[in-house]
Amino acid sequence: MSISMHSASAPVFMRMLGNLTQWLDKAEAHATARKFSPEVLLAARLAPDMLPLSKQVQIACDTAKFCLARLAGVEAPKFDDTEATLDELRGRVRTTVAFVQSVPAAQVDGSEEREITVPRRAGPLLLKGEVYVKNYALPNFFFHVTTTYALLRHNGVELGKSDYLGAF
Amino acid sequence: MSISMHSASAPVFMRMLGNLTQWLDKAEAHATARKFSPEVLLAARLAPDMLPLSKQVQIACDTAKFCLARLAGVEAPKFDDTEATLDELRGRVRTTVAFVQSVPAAQVDGSEEREITVPRRAGPLLLKGEVYVKNYALPNFFFHVTTTYALLRHNGVELGKSDYLGAF
Numbered sequence: 001m002s003i004s005m006h007s008a009s010a011p012v013f014m015r016m017l018g019n020l021t022q023w024l025d026k027a028e029a030h031a032t033a034r035k036f037s038p039e040v041l042l043a044a045r046l047a048p049d050m051l052p053l054s055k056q057v058q059i060a061c062d063t064a065k066f067c068l069a070r071l072a073g074v075e076a077p078k079f080d081d082t083e084a085t086l087d088e089l090r091g092r093v094r095t096t097v098a099f100v101q102s103v104p105a106a107q108v109d110g111s112e113e114r115e116i117t118v119p120r121r122a123g124p125l126l127l128k129g130e131v132y133v134k135n136y137a138l139p140n141f142f143f144h145v146t147t148t149y150a151l152l153r154h155n156g157v158e159l160g161k162s163d164y165l166g167a168f
Numbered sequence: 169m170s171i172s173m174h175s176a177s178a179p180v181f182m183r184m185l186g187n188l189t190q191w192l193d194k195a196e197a198h199a200t201a202r203k204f205s206p207e208v209l210l211a212a213r214l215a216p217d218m219l220p221l222s223k224q225v226q227i228a229c230d231t232a233k234f235c236l237a238r239l240a241g242v243e244a245p246k247f248d249d250t251e252a253t254l255d256e257l258r259g260r261v262r263t264t265v266a267f268v269q270s271v272p273a274a275q276v277d278g279s280e281e282r283e284i285t286v287p288r289r290a291g292p293l294l295l296k297g298e299v300y301v302k303n304y305a306l307p308n309f310f311f312h313v314t315t316t317y318a319l320l321r322h323n324g325v326e327l328g329k330s331d332y333l334g335a336f
Contacts, residue, residue: 003173008176012303046214046322047324112170130171134171134179139310139333140329142306146318150314153214154214154215
């Protein structure tokens, strides 16, 4: 009983996006307690040429969304990247989780050798399904999720490793 | 042909640790060009109560090391966490990769249902092998690898997403 393509991707994304939603809740509570607008956090960056928090959440969501869509060979829903509040970002996460959940496991399983095309600025990247999940989708997803966490910690939100990993 | 326990873990760790080594090379070049001691970077933190870069690299290494050791049921080599230079951190990464590489795939495969014990401050965490890899080891590994990257970017080292993901 080895790990199926669906089980290596969808539940991992859903679990971490659930954790991330709780960080956004804590970010909101922190802003309220400190009397600053929570929207300030959406513009926070770790470096001037790194993307702000709102974009980190959007890309984490899109990485999960496109991973399932590409593995299953279905169209991914289009999101407009207009989220301007923590609540709208939580909505983006919910819509993403709903889509990930809607893709049948049976349509994803068996996609180890499927040719996946990832559009990139330098030209499309062609990868086999298994390589795509392990070396592109998961690392990219965790990059944006962790950067979101790091941005909140850098800005004083009280989070710890157990918030990151979630409950067991 | 689904994903084996070894293939879901060891090659992912080795690939990302290889990428991380190159970030440390760029960090060294950056420090030299800007005429500051590269060791300054080892003490960098994103928040006063977050661990410094040296510790982020050590924990990324240990997460990979313990994951393979626990799945295979072998003793993990003990490292003393004494690295004080970028070069010593690169050495730590090399030693870790050598250990990960030394664990036979056949000893790791089939560990989906194996009972894994993760020592934690709050008491040991008991997880099945597959849950351990997907919800603990990989998220924790990517946390410390991404935080290392974020610390370097925050301190002006010129890195981009392609340095993070590595070559395809």
